[in-house]
Amino acid sequence: MKMLTRRGFAAGAAVLPVLSASGVLRAAEPDLGGLRNLASGATPIGPDERRARIARAQALMKAHGIGAVLIESGSSLVYFTGVMWFRSERLTAAILPVEGEPCIVTPFFEEPSVRQTLGVAADVRVWQEDEDPLKLVAGFLRERKLDARPIGIEETVRYFAVDGLARALPGAKIVSANPVVRGVRMRKTAPEIALMQTATDVTIAAYRWTWPRVEKGMKPADIAALMNAATRHLGGAPEFALVLIGPAAAYPHGSRDPQVVADGQIVLMDCGCTVQGYQSDVSRTFVFGSASAEQRMVWDQVRAGQAKAFAAAQIGTPAGAVDDAVRGFYASLGYGPGYRLPGLSHRTGHGIGLDGHEPVNLVHGETMRLAEGMCFSDEPGLYLPGKFGVRLEDCFHMTATGPKWFSVPPISIDAPLG
Incomplete structure (x- = not known):
């Protein structure tokens, strides 16, 4: 058995010197090839899991008297729908209704890209650059007869979206969605x-x-x-x-x-x-x-x-x-x-x-x-x-x-x- 130093080299082995990122002269690092991919067999979250999450959220909505939940791009959107999308001034959001399939609202020109990661059945509605996306959200809620029920807002949704929804649905009761979103995601x-x-x-x-x-x-x-x-x-x-x-x-x-x-x-x-x-x-x-x-x-x-x-x-x-x-x-x-x-x-x-x-x-x-x-x-x-x-x-x-x-x-x- 060869004697190994703290750095894992055989004692007496020839090692070429190199400069580190800080300019310190040190020995070349061993090849990373000795490390194997530990995540290659990891099972992604599938459609059944996401549907179960939505079902748990809907049960909590009923328990707390909430008609729907508005979620912006971010981890909660990924969690419930699979949609991996960045936040910008252009709203991409999901509405989880107390019953039925969710609705995705996104810019018209982004729809094909958004659908690439969509992991559940959903009603996808698009808005053009000269349109107000919160009017689409309000329209969906009216169609589902949810506009008279409290609307839960996921805690990271930005103010412009909350304000826009309030203007599109005057008189709507806006509440925190924490009992629903936290209630599902924490477990x-x-x-x-x-x-x-x-x-x-x-x-x-x-x-x-x-x-x-x-x-x-x-x-x-x-x-x-x-x-x-x-x-x-x-x-x-x-x-x-x-x-x-x-x-x-x-x-x-x-x-x-x-x-x-x-x-x-x-x-x-x-x-x-x-x-x-x-x-x-x-x-x-x-x-x-x-x-x-x-x-x-x-x-x-x-x-x-x-x-x-x-x-x-x-x-x-x-x-x-x-x-x-x-x-x-x-x-x-x-x-x-x-x-x-x-x-x-x-x-x-x-x-x-x-x-x-x-x-x-x-x-x-x-x-x-x-x-x-x-x-x-x-x-x-x-x-x-x-x-x-x-x-x-x-x-x-x-x-x-x-x-x-x-x-x-x-x-x-x-x-x-x-």
Whole structure:
């Protein structure tokens, strides 16, 4: 058996030097060919799944007395109809009626493109450049005799669309569609969870490939480039690759200060990808070289905080109680209190699915009770301004008997990938 170095090369093997993105002279990276596509067998969301989503939404509409729901381009449009379309000043939207097929409203010249991803039977209505698309929406509601019922608005719909609908349907009662859209989307089904699991598997595999290739003198962009290259080769679409080094790791979403890998420095990575649109979100923190006693202590405290959150996340528990469990534990160690620094300055976790951040959050005061199918990040970092920060982040989904990890947290700063 050949002796391998930390970077995976055979001891004594000839390696050609190359310049990294930051201009640091380093050894050439091994071929990505050793990585296999983990997402090649992923099953896309099909028509039956989308029809079931619409049926669940319609049941919630009846329960809440809502006649129809207006949805703009974005993740909710993809979720219910499959239509993958960008937002612009030209409205493309869906109306989900309390009964029957949905209606898609889109510009005339965009209809062929919109139909390419339409995944359910729908009434497609087009508008010309000199027409008002909200009049088409109003016309559909009148035809279905829904104009006298409350109209639910998906929470990301832009004001011009809401205002236009109100003008096209004077007297219409406009209400929030959160009880419907959130009510369906927050509870993930088995096909969704399978795609999120694959996305997480890709991210973990990319971490395992990237970590031993981090070298002294690298900048965040160098490390992110390695992570993204591995992610693509493993079958994921890179979504983000945040890398924070040394004191910059005390800022959860980064710093403009120069950062370079050096002996004894914390390297915090927060990375994710998508598979068939579904997201992963995993953070890992390690030390280049030998960790100090303080770095080890804080890393272990964060690991314990993450475990506290996971244990608190039980069916029927208010989401805010998960955050409270962590914050109380950290306060007992002398951090905070609350969101003060040094300590945990952000929520313990967020919902995740088609969007990287979805309702609801694991945050103080959130009363929504955890239910089967809900998915969350668990990331109770600790941040020490002027020194460093540590964040360990793994996502979990709620089963009938409690939480289940998408990725298993590491247990030691010496083995930061488990």
